[in-house]
Amino acid sequence: MHQLLQALHQKLAALGQGPESLLGTDKPISYRNKPPASIHRELLSICSDPYTLAQQLTHIELEQLQHIGPEEFVQAFVNKDPLASTKPCFSDKTNNLEAYVKWFNRLCYLVATEICMPSKKKQRAQVIEFFTDVARECFNIGNFNSLMAIISGMNMSPVSRLKKTWAKVKTAKFFILEHQMDPTGNFCNYRTALRGAAHRSLTAHSSREKIVIPFFSLLIKDIYFLNEGCANRLPNGHVNFEKFLELAKQVGEFITWKQVECPFEQDPSITHYLHTAPIFSEDGLYLASYESESPENQTEKERWKSLRSSILGKT
DSSP states (O other): OOHHHHHHHHHHHHHHHHHGGGSSSOBBOGGGGGOOTTTTOOOOEEEEEEEHHHHHHHHHHHHTTTTHHHHHHHHHHHOOOTTTSOOOOOTTOHHHHHHHHHHHHHHHHHHHHHHHSSHHHHHHHHHHHHHHHHHHHHHHHHHHHHHHHHHHHHHHHHHHHHHHHHHTTTTTTHHHHHHHHHHOOHHHHHHHHHHHHHHHHTTTSSSSGGOBBBOHHHHHHHHHHHHHHSSSSSSSSSHHHHHHHHHHHHHHHHHHHHHHOOOSSHHHHHHHHHSOOOOOHHHHHHHHHHHHHHOSHHHHHHHHHHHHHIIOOOO
């Protein structure tokens, strides 16, 4: 019993330390506080191979997933609504869930920051094409969470408005990936791809084929709607076993997927950059975007003027 309690204590201590590496690292900086060009290191200077970066993103995803237990799903949905911005679904008992969602948001803003940072449109176009290739590799690996974060970052308004930059980009590959993650039909295309990855995992002959990392926010919403949309008891008073079996199936699949060991060797320099590189706030992204490509209409001009005044102190 003493050995069992000791092992349990060590396991709980390890789980408790899980999100600490990410909490506090996702705070955006303003454009005014951006690092000088002489010391700023762009991601392409750290890793120029899309497949390698996709592997390192997968390494981070699986590392974070290992700390999330099934009990956190229960805690997240106790009298909470994860879809209402005024009612956060996290508590002190769901730190690992919160850290994982923060990681997704950080990756979105990191992608947008890396695209908006270069001053020349040729360089920005190069970064867009690089992230498109990274997203494709994530899809091939089965890392749908990083895939969606990258696409979301590339679709942020400060990035999508860079028309001169996008004109230099070969967008065919990006549109294919965007189609795969299209929310139309309750993410029908993504769900089909997820089922394919799940089937591949069941029949896998190598550890790389076992990887399935779902789009986590959608998984949370699916479980929430299943829990809230179906009664716990049937009209005759009997327990609604069908509901709880489906809940167990979805959470059970997630537990199976998160237990897969990452087959890729970690590159500390790349993962450290992904965790710690400065990211712009939304206003910072807009200002960087306007500095790269001038405002095109009156609304943009007014916003640019306001941002320059509030962030840079210029009129």
